[in-house]
Amino acid sequence: MTHASQEGFTGAGRSILEEDEITLTSVGVDIGSSTSHLVFSRLELERQNTRYVIVKRTVLRESEILLTPYVDDGATIDADALGAFIDRQYREAGLERADIDTGALILTGVAVLRSNARAIGELFAADAGKFVAVSAGDGMEATMAAHGSGAVAESGRSGGVVMNIDVGGGTTKVAICRAGVVLEVTSIDAGARLLAFDGAGVVTRIEAAGRAHATEAGVAAEVGSKLTEDDMAAVASVMAGRIEEVVSLGEISAETKALLRLPPLAFRGKVDTVIFSGGVSEFIYGRERDGFGDLGPQLAAEVKARVAKLGAMVMVPAAGIRATVIGASQYTIQVSGSTIFISPLDAVPVRNIPVVTPEVDLTADVIDPAAVADGIVRGLRRLDLVGATSPVALAVHWGGSATFDRLDGFCRGVVRAMQPVLDAGNPLVLV
Secondary structure, three states: OOHHHHHOOOOOOOOHHHOOEEEEEEEEEEEOOOEEEEEEEEEEEEEEOOEEEEEEEEEEEEOOOEEOOEOOOOOOEOHHHHHHHHHHHHHHHOOOHHHOOEEEEEEOHHHHOHHHHHHHHHHOHHHOOOEEEEEOOHHHHHHHHHHHHOHHHHHHHHOOEEEEEEEOOOOEEEEEEEOOEEEEEEEEOOOHHHEEEOOOOEEEEEOHHHHHHHHHOOOOOOOOOEOOHHHHHHHHHHHHHHHHHHHOOOOOOHHHHOOEOOOOOOOOOOOOEEEEEOOOHHHHOOOOOOOOOOOHHHHHHHHHHHHHHHOOEEEOOOOOOOHHHHHHOOOOOOOOHHHOOOOOHHHOOOOOOOEEOOOOOOOOOOOOHHHHHHHHHHHHHHOOOOOOOOOOEEOOOOOOOOOHHHHHHHHHHHHHHOHHHHHOOOOOEEO
16 A cells, blocks of 8 residues: 555645655546536556656546436536436445545536536535536637547647547537647537437427527427437538538638637648547447437438548547546646745635646747737637636746847737736736
């Protein structure tokens, strides 16, 4: 038994300076509009010079996928049913709440709504000090999915351009990855559970975007109406057509633009590899065949056929429906205590700060403040943090000499991009 397991990760009698290896038990919880699930993992860290690095991640248990439960109004998540599901997953994993050292709670879609977020937060109130809670907008969700699916890692390994297409219940998120980083992301209202129906094909729930797709397909879809197999195929075909427009990296029609939740992709280069993630990817890769009362099977077939036209190699993801929660667990940051500067000292502590790594060229002889600001804003947009008035940390990789002119150009760009955060009285955090 390690010292860590005897004392607990945050035990008062523990001295981390004496340990070259650390083992942590973590849990990732993903609660969204369509589905909810958990992943329990064991993380092994080794000291390398002055910091600890994750050298091994072992999945202890993956929960079954729960269709997110709702009360009668269709917008309020049933916290009691969700809590019972979560408690059962802990029991089946053979773990107590006290056994968890760290975790990530990800809320997406309607789970982010104030009443839902508060109720879900109460389920984890006792673990508040261990968990990082993330209300993930479309940009952050797309970024996490690209990490969790392996698209980011593959782009770093191969040196090519990898497109991650995360097809979920309510939206489809697309990320362009190159050289081990996410270049840009977008999202569109096209997903399998925009229409839900029972075993007889009778519509039980329909979102506004689902109604728009159905109308375009010539299908009269309302709660209580019955859909035929042809109706389902027609709606899925329309959705897939909108997704095809987005991933083809060409001009986008006004109708498709109206469904975008983020700006369209500006990238116009060649895509070498495509990776699918999200719930619908389970059907695309043939890992799931039975439907769940939605358009999953039909949308998967249509998207797979249309994306094949891109001519890119299709790879199997490291994680499909679980890509978002696994991606969240890969965001780590470590700081050496010998290189910390704080002014004023009462600016700390600050907790749960999102970290943005902007794509900024800091190797040029002259650093352009406008280019620095633009790179930071693009990084903020990827994580849905543009205009944020709460603390945000910037992680930058400095290159070249630290002359006054170069530092001045960099700092001017940082201040320009981070002005809303500074105006709100928050500290500037640079890593």
